[in-house]
Amino acid sequence: MNISTALLLADLTGVAVFAASGASAAVAKRLDLFGVVFVGFVAALGGGIFRDLVIDEAPPLAFADWRYAATAAVTAAVVFRLHPQFARLRTTVLVLDAAGLGLFTVTGTLKALDAQVPAVGACVIGMLTAIGGGLGRDLLTAEIPVVLRREIYAVAALAGAVLVAVLDALGRTNAGWLTAAAAFVFLLRLVSLRRRWSAPVAPARP
Template identity: 45%
Template sequence: MSDTLLLILDLAGIAVFASTGALVGVRKELDVFGVAVLAMITGLGGGVLRDLLIGAVPPAALEDWRYLVVPFLTSLVVFAFHPTFGRREREIMLLDALGLSLFCVTGAAIAEEAGLNVLSASALGMLTGIGGGMMRDVASGRVPVVFRGELYATPAFAGALIASVVHHQDWSQWWYVLAGAVCLVWRVVALQRGWSAPLPPGTTHV
């Protein structure tokens, strides 16, 4: 994957995730600073964790000003026009699924470039996708979505695994589209059909 395409996808994922974090902040009735912080945590958290684990320090989010400006500006837009965003819950969920698919692909590719094997790169790709949302939920006092039975981490791992194999085999960049599509479609279908991860026998989802 070219550096330019990787940067574009990374910033797009950050913007998408930042919007979901900002919306959570608005619904928690935080002030503009709190909304901005929650947006930046959501947009950057997974990537920062990935970079720290592969030894890429300082993380890209602190080296490139665009990684800080994109989620900050996104948070201001959501803060200013939150009634519009709040009425589009379905679209926000789709955006979150899109962000997940972008991050699992870019996270896996970056981990592969750092020299990790396919399985390890897949795990870090998944972490890139779910890490920011987990931090957002913990910071806002919610149970992280990955612990609520929803199929969230599994589609991310599937997309990351495909992206890792594509990068490892040096296949055409178009194969990354397949990796992202697998994650996106799986997540969207799971939302529409109410699919969830299995629970221990005798228990039910709350």
């Protein structure tokens, strides 16, 4: 298995994980089969579509390579069928979701840097690639996006994006370092879940 095959497999794993999270939220809101698949599609591919629009890659990868849409749709349909069992996999999903977060942060930031976006902008784009799908999922199900309310989620993505930008500035964007950056996001997310770390909230007004 060469590197580009490995990357594609990793990417599609991220798509599947995010599609499962979107589909799960949609089932909980009593959406129909189409709605579940659609929210799964948005959760899995929304961040990447936004990234590609911003760096002017047309059409976005989600529309250019059918395996992305197919992976998202099939995963969401399976979640729809298996939902009661799926609910018991909650911990597994959180772990896979953290892996997807790490992966999408790294590929999103790299793609933006490759498209000549300056470092600060590329970090924001990388973070948005990773959290954009979850934002879309929550907007479609009429929730205030969970990433804005709780836990170290987007912050882990942003920290990983900064790490990728630093590696890029040092000329160290090889497979080993990039995997380490993705693993850093993954672990930071898992540790913050485990320790219930979260960002501060402003005190309620008296």
